[in-house]
Amino acid sequence: MEKIQTIDAIMFREMVNAGAKLLEENKDAVNALNVFPVPDGDTGTNMSMTMVSAVKEINSKEFSTIGQATQALSKGALRGARGNSGVILSQLYRGFSKAIQDKEEITPIDFANALKNSADTAYKAVMKPKEGTILTVARVIAEDAQAQVAKQPDDFLALFDVILDCGEKILAKTQEMLPALKQAGVVDAGGRGLLIIYAGYAAVLRGDIIDSSLVDMSKDVITESEFEEDYERIEDIEFAYSTKFDIQNMRADVSDIDIAALRRRINRIGNRANVEGDFTGVKVSVNTNDPGKALQYGCELGEINNVSITNLLIQFREAHGTEPDTPLKKYGIVSVSMGEGFSAIFKDLNVDSIVEGGQTMNPSIDDLSKAIEKIHAENIFILPNNSNITLAAKQAAEISDKNVIVLRTKNVAMGIAAVIAFQPDAEVEENTLSMTEAAERVRTGTITYAVRDSEYENMHITEGSTIGLNNGEVTVCTDNSRDAAMQLMEQIVTDDDSLITVYYGEGVDEEEAQALGREIADKYDGCDVEVHNGGQPLYYYLLSVE
Numbered sequence: 001m002e003k004i005q006t007i008d009a010i011m012f013r014e015m016v017n018a019g020a021k022l023l024e025e026n027k028d029a030v031n032a033l034n035v036f037p038v039p040d041g042d043t044g045t046n047m048s049m050t051m052v053s054a055v056k057e058i059n060s061k062e063f064s065t066i067g068q069a070t071q072a073l074s075k076g077a078l079r080g081a082r083g084n085s086g087v088i089l090s091q092l093y094r095g096f097s098k099a100i101q102d103k104e105e106i107t108p109i110d111f112a113n114a115l116k117n118s119a120d121t122a123y124k125a126v127m128k129p130k131e132g133t134i135l136t137v138a139r140v141i142a143e144d145a146q147a148q149v150a151k152q153p154d155d156f157l158a159l160f161d162v163i164l165d166c167g168e169k170i171l172a173k174t175q176e177m178l179p180a181l182k183q184a185g186v187v188d189a190g191g192r193g194l195l196i197i198y199a200g201y202a203a204v205l206r207g208d209i210i211d212s213s214l215v216d217m218s219k220d221v222i223t224e225s226e227f228e229e230d231y232e233r234i235e236d237i238e239f240a241y242s243t244k245f246d247i248q249n250m251r252a253d254v255s256d257i258d259i260a261a262l263r264r265r266i267n268r269i270g271n272r273a274n275v276e277g278d279f280t281g282v283k284v285s286v287n288t289n290d291p292g293k294a295l296q297y298g299c300e301l302g303e304i305n306n307v308s309i310t311n312l313l314i315q316f317r318e319a320h321g322t323e324p325d326t327p328l329k330k331y332g333i334v335s336v337s338m339g340e341g342f343s344a345i346f347k348d349l350n351v352d353s354i355v356e357g358g359q360t361m362n363p364s365i366d367d368l369s370k371a372i373e374k375i376h377a378e379n380i381f382i383l384p385n386n387s388n389i390t391l392a393a394k395q396a397a398e399i400s401d402k403n404v405i406v407l408r409t410k411n412v413a414m415g416i417a418a419v420i421a422f423q424p425d426a427e428v429e430e431n432t433l434s435m436t437e438a439a440e441r442v443r444t445g446t447i448t449y450a451v452r453d454s455e456y457e458n459m460h461i462t463e464g465s466t467i468g469l470n471n472g473e474v475t476v477c478t479d480n481s482r483d484a485a486m487q488l489m490e491q492i493v494t495d496d497d498s499l500i501t502v503y504y505g506e507g508v509d510e511e512e513a514q515a516l517g518r519e520i521a522d523k524y525d526g527c528d529v530e531v532h533n534g535g536q537p538l539y540y541y542l543l544s545v546e
Contacts, residue, residue, distance in 0.1 A: 004156040004205055008105040009069040011204065013058050016073060019200030020051040026196050032452070033189035035180045042388070043189035046083030046362055050090060051197070053080020053364070061273050062263060065104040070097040078395070083362040085190040087391045088122050088134055090365070092194075095121025108159045112149045115142035126391070132177030134190030140170040141198075160202040167195045183456060239270040239287040242310040243294050247282040250302035254279045258301060265297050287312065331424060331431075332377030335415055336363060336385045336393075339506060339535030342412045349419045352377070362389050368396035372404060379403045379428050381435065383415040387472075405432055407439060410472070411446075412534070413501065413544035414439040445470055445488035445543040447481050466540075481508075481540040485516055486523070492545045493524055500527045501544040503534030508541070516541070 007015070023030075023044070030044025057076025063069040074097035077090035095118035100106050106114070119138040123129050144166040145159060152158045174188040175181045181188060202208075259282060263275040270288030277283055282301070288294055291309050298304045332352040337343040343354050353371040357363035372380055380402055384393040387410050397404035405428070409415040421438035422431055446469045454461040461467060461477050468476030468484040476487045485502075493500065500520055504513035510533070517531035527545075534542055 003154060005154045006105045006107055007066065007111070007156065009063040009066045012066050012069055012106075013063075015201040015204045016051075016058055017055055017200075018204045019197035020048070020055045022200040022203075023048050023051055023193060023196045027193075030189050030193045030196070033186045033192060035184045035186065042083060042362065043085045044193060046086040046388075047089055047190070047193040047197075049364070050077055050081045050086035053077060053366075054090075054093065056080075061267050061271065064264065064268070066106055067097075067101045067103045070100055073097065079364065079366040081365045081392060081395065083388045084391045085134060085193065086362070087365065087395055088126065088190065089194070090395075091122040091125040092118040092138055095119070107154065108149045108156050109153050111156070111159065112142070112145035115145050118142070125395075130178070132174040132181065133188050134194055136174065136177065137167060137170050137188065137191035137194055141167050156205055160198070160205060163198055164195065164202060167191075167198060171195060184454060237312050237316060239272075239289050240311060240313050241289065241291045242285070242287050242308075242312055243270075243291040244283075244285040244306070244308040245295060245298055245304045246306045247277075247284065247298045247302045248305050250279050250281065254301050262297055262301060266294060269293055329377045330379060331422075332375035332380040333383065333419065333422065334368065334371045334375065334380060335383040335419070336368075336389055337412060337415075338385075339537065341503070341533035341535035342416075343535075345416060345532065346419065349416070351383075351419060357386075357389065362386070362392065365392045365395045365399075368393055369399060372396060372400050372402060377402070379405065381418075381422070381431070382406045383409045383418055385409045385412045385415040403428070407432070407435055409439050411444050411542065412536075413444050413503070413542060414442045417442045417544075417546060441546045443471060443492050443545045445485070445492050445541075445545075446539050447476075447484045447488070447541045447543075448539045450477075482512075482516055482519075485541055485543060486519070488543055489520055489524070489545075492543065493527070495526075497524075497527055497545050499544075499546050500524060500529045502529070502531045503536065503542040503544065504531065505534055505536040505539045505541065513541070 027044030027048040030047070031042060033043065054073050054077035058069055058073045060072065063072065070093070074090070074093045077093045081087045081090035096114045098121070099114035099117035100110055103110060115138070119135070119142045122138060123135055126135065129135050141163050144162055148159050148162040171187050171191045174191055178188070256278065259275065259278065262282070266275050266284060266286050267273045269290055270286040273286040275282060275284050284294065284298060286294055295304055295307065334353045334355060335346045335351045336355045336357050337346055338357065343356070346354050352375045355363045355367055355371050357367070368382065372382070382393045382397065382404060384390045384406065390406065390408060393406045397406050407418055409418055418435040418439040421434045423434065426434070448467060450461045450463055450465050450467050453463050456474050459474065459477055461474070466478050466481050466484045467474055468488045470488060470491050475491060476484045478484045478487065489500075502513060502517045502520065504510070513531055517529050521527070521529040536542060
């Protein structure tokens with residue numbers, strides 16, 4: 001096969017789309033690489049949804065340079081990043097993009113150096129990087145890639161042979177780096193997801209056929225009807241005039257080459273551009289600061305008709321009223337919630353904005369950013385209520401212009417305790433301390449079912465059995481939720497505790513939950529016991545002790 005010495009924007013877009021396709025097809029297999037045999041493995045889903053957002057951005061228009069294409073990819077990945085794995089993936093693309101932002105096309109050396117910068121950027125984004133994860137896989141691939149291009153600086157096919165080969169080798173070694181992976185008999189899910197993406201890259205370079213049924217990519221080119229002016233702030237409107245027109249009665253000598261040239265010219269003067277049609281007629285739409293130039297380009301091919309120019313700045317002001325002039329209140333709270341019951345509790349506690357999400361569907365950075373921006377307050381607390389959402393919350397806080405404080409609440413019970421401790425008249429530092437202390441006093445147990453046979457800490461777990469997790473660690477395996485709850489209580493409750501709360505999940509009978517609450521109250525008569533409908537999916541019960 002002939003050497004491939006450079007990659008341009010068009011080929012790179014094809015590579016990214018192929019990686020997204022393969023990941024979508026294999027996301028369930030990646031989800032199954034969860035360390036614990038619980039039904040909420042979501043690494044594959046989070047990475048795939050992050051890629052969906054990324055490819056939507058890179059497919060939104062044609063790019064003349066690969067630097068522009070990767071910047072769009074990075075922007076889309078950051079906006080759509082979900083969960084820790086999705087945030088890390090977005091940081092990998094951020095580092096990759098920065099390394100080649102000025103390049104029209106790239107060589108294998110450029111690609112390898114960009115991989116190194118992507119790994120460095122991702123490591124810096126994580127407060128306590130842990131080896132044996134996607135970070136390790138990305139770093140080792142980058143190191144081997146740089147060694148390879150030192151030997152063969154002009155062969156992309158040879159480079160990707162090394163990337164995939166060394167990637168598989170380091171992925172297998174993740175079991176040795178993290179005992180939990182070895183015990184569960186799995187490799188790191190995030191690392192596997194990254195390798196699937198790179199396998200898609202390689203398939204395009206090799207000319208392999210990627211079955212289009214793997215994932216629906218029919219929206220590679222966004223049509224005019226699909227554009228939505230979804231700006232959150234007036235500052236986000238880079239191009240002020242939404243310009244649309246038709247070209248009819250085309251000149252006799254107009255060819256497909258002329259229409260392709262028009263498409264490139266329209267793309268250069270704005271965003272959200274779309275040019276579709278042939279020499280019989282063309283429809284054009286673009287957001288631009290120079291609608292006259294767009295119309296001029298159209299006139300060079302034929303007669304223009306159905307001209308529409310909308311001032312997006314005026315449209316935005318009319319739609320959003322005069323809210324910026326409203327005085328800021330001192331505090332606002334954003335809370336992630338899973339289940340209608342928990343959402344109702346947070347609403348009763350006067351939480352300003354509730355973001356639906358949780359273990360099975362982590363909200364994206366963009367979801368959290370929108371919730372932050374909608375609150376008209378000087379200081380905003382975010383309660384991620386899940387360890388897998390904390391990193392996304394921190395990224396959302398960093399890109400906001402407001403003073404955003406992310407509390408490390410690992411579940412909704414901790415979030416509820418934090419909100420109860422909030423004092424509207426206290427200073428920010430005082431509230432941060434008291435809310436954090438209240439959250440950390442909470443100890444939790446969760447009860448769900450096993451999705452596969454497993455061995456964990458000398459415990460034999462069979463598929464379908466009921467399992468209990470004490471602060472995230474599997475410590476109980478029984479055949480019913482009542483026994484699991486009582487065994488967890490023995491592990492969690494101490495003589496110093498005064499309140500036990502039972503939150504029952506989606507599909508659990510209320511009478512059954514109340515009966516469990518009474519049994520717990522009888523056994524721990526020194527504690528108040530409350531039973532609430534949490535409505536959480538997959539987990540029969542969330543037990544809170546404080």
